[in-house]
Amino acid sequence: MIIEKIVNKIAQENTYVLSNSTSYLIIDPGSDSSALLEYLKLTDKAVCAILLTHAHFDHIMGLNDLKKYFPSAPIYLHHSEKEWMKNPELNASLFFLGKAITGPDAEQFYKIGQDYNLDGFRFRVLETPGHSIGGVSLLFESEGDSCLFSGDALFKNAIGRWDLPTGNQAQLLESIRDQLFRLDNQIRVLPGHGPETTIGAEKLHNPFFQ
Template structure:
């Protein structure tokens, strides 16, 4: 699996394009969907799914454009946030951006804790709420990596002061769901640079003992 990262201008949010042999997946399409659309189109791959780690505005701003270009790609989201793409008061666009961001509804909801097979891609979904109530992390065991959304960053954690955020819940999610993964697993977060589970266990200041 090849991973291409796009850093979006709004909030410096990371969008990831996962490429297989014949198909691809997008994780968290942000404010520059054209770059992602161009990359998919030039690759000749079929976009089969759009995976959302959660539904804050900076992670869903590219949904409309992607769905318009690739209508058969299914959008996946945690059911707890099923109304958020069309709810600016929850996706935080009205509060942080000063305007309403509206996006298409999800086509499918994750089955938490279970493995999911989408074409060439096999992964499991972990519940990691605390930044938002429906936050998830996506674990690709074959590639030994995890996409952590806005739960865990390089030597930091997600903010917890937005609607449904909770500091203790966020710490618990990270300690019980992410820090139980093998330490060599790479982390690909929703913002900032990549890391590893081991590095965060030993050096993240929110967990130093």
């Protein structure tokens, strides 16, 4: 599996494009849909699915354009945020941009605890609310190179903000301790913003847990 990161313009949010021999898997289409589509057009691979770690505006802005080109690719989201795609107050676009950003409805809702296999992409969904009520982290385990897409829960030396609708600092800290810090130290953490880190590094150095 190859992982490509695209840093978007609006909030420097990260979009991740995973690829294998036959398909792409997209995590959090951000605000720069043109860069994402240019990358996807380099081959004739299909997009098998679009995974959202949560439904804040900066992580869903590319969905409308992406679905025009890949209409059969289902959008996965936590059921707690199913209304956010059409609600600019909940997805925070009114607060940050002063205008409404909306996206297409999700077609699939995560089944927590289920092992997913989408066209050869194998992962597990961990509930990590606190930044938002339906925040999830996506764990891809493989021998020698496991990685966690932590959305806006855990960053390098930081955690997600908790002052937006449904945010809760205590819940976020609990999510990270109970769900993420129980993982192996060497697992790479690929967050929704900023550079990658590891579980072990955040246990040792993240100031919110010292």
